[in-house]
């Protein structure tokens with residue numbers, strides 16, 4: 001029996017084929033969860049769901065920066081699955097800008113997806129989790145939040161991901177009496193399409209030199225951590241930030 005047998009999960013930003021959300025969706029499905037993949041494009045979300053092992057998974061269009069869209073996703077998932085046990089707030093975008101280059105549009109784009117999106121999607125599922133008296137929310141932060149950037153994303157990305165950490169901890173405190181846990185994952189450098197083709201060989205060599213384990217992370221490295229936090233293996237873990245960074249930040 002899988003670790004998520006009988007459970008249902010919503011994973012945002014999970015249509016990206018080499019992304020952390022898709023790898024997490026695949027591992028959750030292998031552990032017998034029914035998974036709802038949410039992403040901007042309905043067709044891409046649908047084919048990502050069809051690609052998962054097992055049956056009964058669904059793909060939904062949803063922009064996490066839109067409160068009504070988040071509510072519609074929660075409603076559709078509840079209609080399809082009958083319950084909501086796990087939410088992985090994975091959708092995120094980044095931009096390699098220096099402080100003085102950040103325009104109001106850049107700020108809105110980057111902070112809205114990670115921070116506003118995490119708030120809105122969590123607000124959308126919390127009533128159902130409260131009714132069930134259980135739930136696990138897993139938020140994708142970043143090592144960038146902890147060390148002040150340095151890999152790829154600009155200061156607005158660091159700030160958005162640091163905001164996600166604060167939100168994760170505040171939700172953990174407020175929701176614990178309802179049996180709902182909230183934790184964050186702080187990945188280091190993981191090879192996905194978020195940076196694909198955007199790093200020069202020099203930037204890559206510099207990043208690798210700062211990783212004691214000497215390699216970039218795999219999407220599956222993050223998925224394993226998400227499985228732990230989503231499952232009852234972590235029943236007494238809430239408000240934590242779990243580093244998945246090959247030792248690039250040890251603190």
Ligand code: NAD
Nearest residue numbers: 013016019020063064090091092140142187189190192194
């Ligand atoms: P990715 O670019 O491969 O996938 C991100 C997905 O989010 C895409 O499918 C995109 O369509 C979706 N998305 C964007 N805006 C959205 C919106 N408004 N609503 C719904 N979906 C939206 O990225 P990834 O590398 O898999 O990253 C996943 C998460 O992990 C992100 O939050 C990212 O910031 C974080 N992260 C990644 C790394 C890394 O090295 N890859 C490191 C630290 C943190």
